[in-house]
Amino acid sequence: MTLWIALIATAAGCYLLKYAGLAAPRRLLDNPWLQRFALAVPVALLAALIAVQALGDGQSLNWDTARMAGVGAALLALVLRAPFLVVVVAAAGTTAALRALGVG
Amino acid sequence: MKTFSLLRSPAVRDSLGIGVAVGAAGLAFGTAAVAAGLSPAQALFLSLFMFTGASQFALVGVIAGGGSLVAGALGALLLGARNTLYGLRLADVLGYRGARRALAAHGVIDETAAVTLVQPDRESARTAFMTTYVVLGGFWVATTLVGALATDRVSDIDAFGLDAVGPAIFLGLLWPRLREGGPRTWLIAGLGAGLALAATPFLAPGVPVLLAASAALLSFVGANEANSPGSGADQTEEVRS
Numbered sequence: 001m002t003l004w005i006a007l008i009a010t011a012a013g014c015y016l017l018k019y020a021g022l023a024a025p026r027r028l029l030d031n032p033w034l035q036r037f038a039l040a041v042p043v044a045l046l047a048a049l050i051a052v053q054a055l056g057d058g059q060s061l062n063w064d065t066a067r068m069a070g071v072g073a074a075l076l077a078l079v080l081r082a083p084f085l086v087v088v089v090a091a092a093g094t095t096a097a098l099r100a101l102g103v104g
Numbered sequence: 105m106k107t108f109s110l111l112r113s114p115a116v117r118d119s120l121g122i123g124v125a126v127g128a129a130g131l132a133f134g135t136a137a138v139a140a141g142l143s144p145a146q147a148l149f150l151s152l153f154m155f156t157g158a159s160q161f162a163l164v165g166v167i168a169g170g171g172s173l174v175a176g177a178l179g180a181l182l183l184g185a186r187n188t189l190y191g192l193r194l195a196d197v198l199g200y201r202g203a204r205r206a207l208a209a210h211g212v213i214d215e216t217a218a219v220t221l222v223q224p225d226r227e228s229a230r231t232a233f234m235t236t237y238v239v240l241g242g243f244w245v246a247t248t249l250v251g252a253l254a255t256d257r258v259s260d261i262d263a264f265g266l267d268a269v270g271p272a273i274f275l276g277l278l279w280p281r282l283r284e285g286g287p288r289t290w291l292i293a294g295l296g297a298g299l300a301l302a303a304t305p306f307l308a309p310g311v312p313v314l315l316a317a318s319a320a321l322l323s324f325v326g327a328n329e330a331n332s333p334g335s336g337a338d339q340t341e342e343v344r345s
Contacts, residue, residue: 007146008174009143010163011154013177014184018156019209021191022200033324033342034143039281040323042158043289044296046278047257048316049162056304058170070268071275078279083125089130091272095265 037055066103115219115228122215126157127243134251134268139266141166144252146168149246155241156213159184164309165270175310182317190217197221197229211237212279231267244246288322295319 054071055061074095077087130151137147142164150160159180166176191212197220200208216236223229258264281289296319303312 002173003142003146003167007142007149007154007163010159010177010180012152013181014154014156014159014187015210017181017184017193018187019206020213021188021193021212022195022198022205022209024192024195026196026337028185035249035279036322036323039187040292041317042183042287042322043278043285043292044316044319045162045313046158046274046281046324047181047293047296047319048300049165049179049274050271051276052300052304052313053165053170053267053274055301056169056309058283058309059307061304064267066265067268067271070265071271073255074268074272074275078276084276085125085127087276088129088269088272091268092209092265095268096263097265099263099265 060076066095066098069098110197113228113231115223115232119219119232120239122219123236123239124243126215128239129273130156130244130247131251132266132273133157133164133244134253134272135255136161136168137164137248138252138255139327140164142167142247142252144256146250147252147286154180154184155210155244156184156187157244158214158274161270161273162313166313169309171309171311175308175314178252179310179313182314186214187212190214193217194220194233197223197226198233199226208233208237211241212237213240232252233253274298292319292322295322 023086050071054068055063057064069092070091074087077090082090113260114128133151134144134147137150137160138144142150150163154160162183163176163180166179167173187342194212194217198208210235216233219236220229220233222230255266278293282293299319300312300316303315307315
């Protein structure tokens with residue numbers, strides 16, 4: 001039940017954030033500080049999410065060779081400008097293949 | 105015949121391509137959500153109503169890591185805040201008012217903003233926006249359900265390498281910003297990742313990621329000189345391209 005409440009509240013918040021942009025006064029758009037920060041926050045958050053989900057395990061950090069190889073495969077696919085789905089499949093496929101071989 | 109010519113317009117063609125490709129990533133979300141302990145109904149609810157991929161993955165990632173719901177929700181909202189910026193840009197381009205604006209707001213995400221903002225006029229902007237929104241949204245919800253139901257029947261998630269999917273998706277979202285951003289963007293990303301890793305052993309799951317948002321303050325360092333063309337201006341352009 002608590003989980004449902006959190007999901008509904010977060011979904012509502014995300015909607016309000018979208019709506020606020022469409023309905024906000026025009027001059028907000030021209031504020032360079034707001035633009036700057038709004039573009040930088042996702043960069044910091046995404047990088048943190050990558051690091052924590054690749055290396056974190058609850059409150060500890062551990063190196064999982066198979067998982068890290070999967071992330072490396074995703075990076076390689078991105079460098080080669082592969083489509084988004086290929087990137088995701090490369091990551092899962094590499095990790096699964098290495099685990100099947102007993103790595104990690 | 106009208107349908108045929110509509111399908112050939114660049115706005116619709118781009119929108120269909122992006123909608124189908126990105127919408128299919130809902131498979132990964134449905135899988136991640138159920139692996140984190142959500143029910144298929146809850147996964148479906150998020151794809152239907154939250155409808156902003158990175159926030160959904162972030163929330164589910166925190167829940168999977170045993171983190172507090174508050175930390176997960178805050179992380180999702182912080183990531184969702186970039187949609188506000190897209191909305192600011194789209195407001196003039198789309199020119200919707202009242203109920204149509206309220207409905208369109210739900211569809212303001214990375215992909216709809218990207219496709220819409222490159223259109224030459226309001227009519228094609230509206231076509232591009234609605235096509236991407238409907239196609240991507242439809243696929244996203246459907247594939248979420250498929251992923252969630254399939255995972256419900258699989259016992260060992262790790263054997264399929266699905267734990268590598270989360271970081272891979274975030275990397276895919278971050279990559280265009282790194283490729284087009286300057287040294288400052290790389291620095292913010294590096295500091296964000298470093299802060300999160302350093303804080304992981306000491307803080308509850310989900311909180312280190314929130315802490316990492318403070319790395320974005322680097323965007324203000326030397327901001328005056330950076331107002332010249334080539335730094336701040338470039339980053340703004342990236343949303344339009």
